[in-house]
Amino acid sequence: LMERNIPRAAIHVGTDKKSFSSQVGNEAERRGWDEKRYQLKNADIDKNNHYNYTRKRLNFEIVKDGKILPLGSQSVPLHERLQHRLDELGFKPYMDAKRPDQVSRNSPNCTVGIIFSGDHDVLNRLAFGEQKLNTSDPNADHSKVVLQKGIYDWALDTYRFACEKWGEENVIGFDVHCDETSIHAHVQTVP
Template sequence: MQSNIPRAAIHVGKDKKSFSAQVGNEAERRGWDENVYRLKNADKEKNNHYNFSRKNLNFEIVKDGKIVPLGSNPIPLHERIQMRLDELGFKPYMDARHPDQVSKNSPNCTVGMIFSGDHDVLYNLAFGNQRIDTANPDADHSHIVLQQGIYKWAKDTYDFACRKWGEENIISFAVHCDETSIHAHVQTIPMEKVKKRGRIGSKYVNKNNPDIVLSTKEWRALLKEERDNYTKHTASKDYVERVSYAKVWGETRKAKSEYLSQLHTDYHNEVG
């Protein structure tokens, strides 16, 4: 009998060129009242089992690993994504024929993932011995109390994502406890660090007072005997952040497959 059932699994969604308000609202359950839950479950083709009475059990993890109720941020997810893209100076390619639409050849700038694991293991972490009827979306679970185990799993997963992609690039980490299976939706901005373009300048540091630093132009303006009081230092190129799905996840299908395989292995080893 297997004694160590993994609680770690990853599903990587399609990388995207943009992110809609509708998708963000679903992830954050923003504006979802009881009627929305009912309409979602009415779509028999999707076989949804959203439970409104468990909506209050959903939570998210924000900066510094703080756990808060899902949808606490007053700024919607799609706007937060755009804010981070603006910080990184990302400009999508716009369609020449449709100036209000992103071009098909524009770089992908965001990717969503679902972190989950063994159904029974996660349910035990979340609910312990409390009985949950997942087959009935109308079941009353308003008395259910989340257990500490699921918070620890989420925190471990959040820390893993931060180590992989940087906390500032984890735009949303939403844990859903109102569906058939417990899982975390993670929306990220793929970012790489590259050296700044342009020539590398030099600086001249005063031998007696290191706080006095001159540019090459300023140093040349000194008298010859004064120049001897300075030591030349060649400045190294600074690094800047930029959005790059290909550089982070791999530029070829094979590279992406290898990256994803290693991602699963790392997650299983660190969290599972």
């Protein structure tokens, strides 16, 4: 009976954004992230990061029609996909009259980032089953860890929910990170 009361989902909605940088997109998709980049991210003591390079290969993304791919597989980076969708919609940000190279503060928002996660232990069971691993140790060797079907099912359910809410054409990125302490999915949408 207690098992039913375990929290299973969490949603964090970031602030609406007027723009979206390639740097933010590259982090979500782990583009250009080599072992040295992981070490640099973990060296930032203020952020208490726990990125594990040996679990990078476990990250994945979900694309149109619910197809699962390794993270960063799409040839068009996230920030460019967002711009393509904005172009399709005819979205033009208001530029600042005093600084023509910057977006005005009263410009409409063009994107919203959402993070889906849940109970740490539940998601770890879905992802890793009975495999024992310490997700808070960035230096642990998890090169033999295999993702279980449960985490793909969770991610597909979450992807379908996002598509029902905002339209599949407006879900620009759906990136699942299994290389950090807690498993989560970054969803980038056009509002």
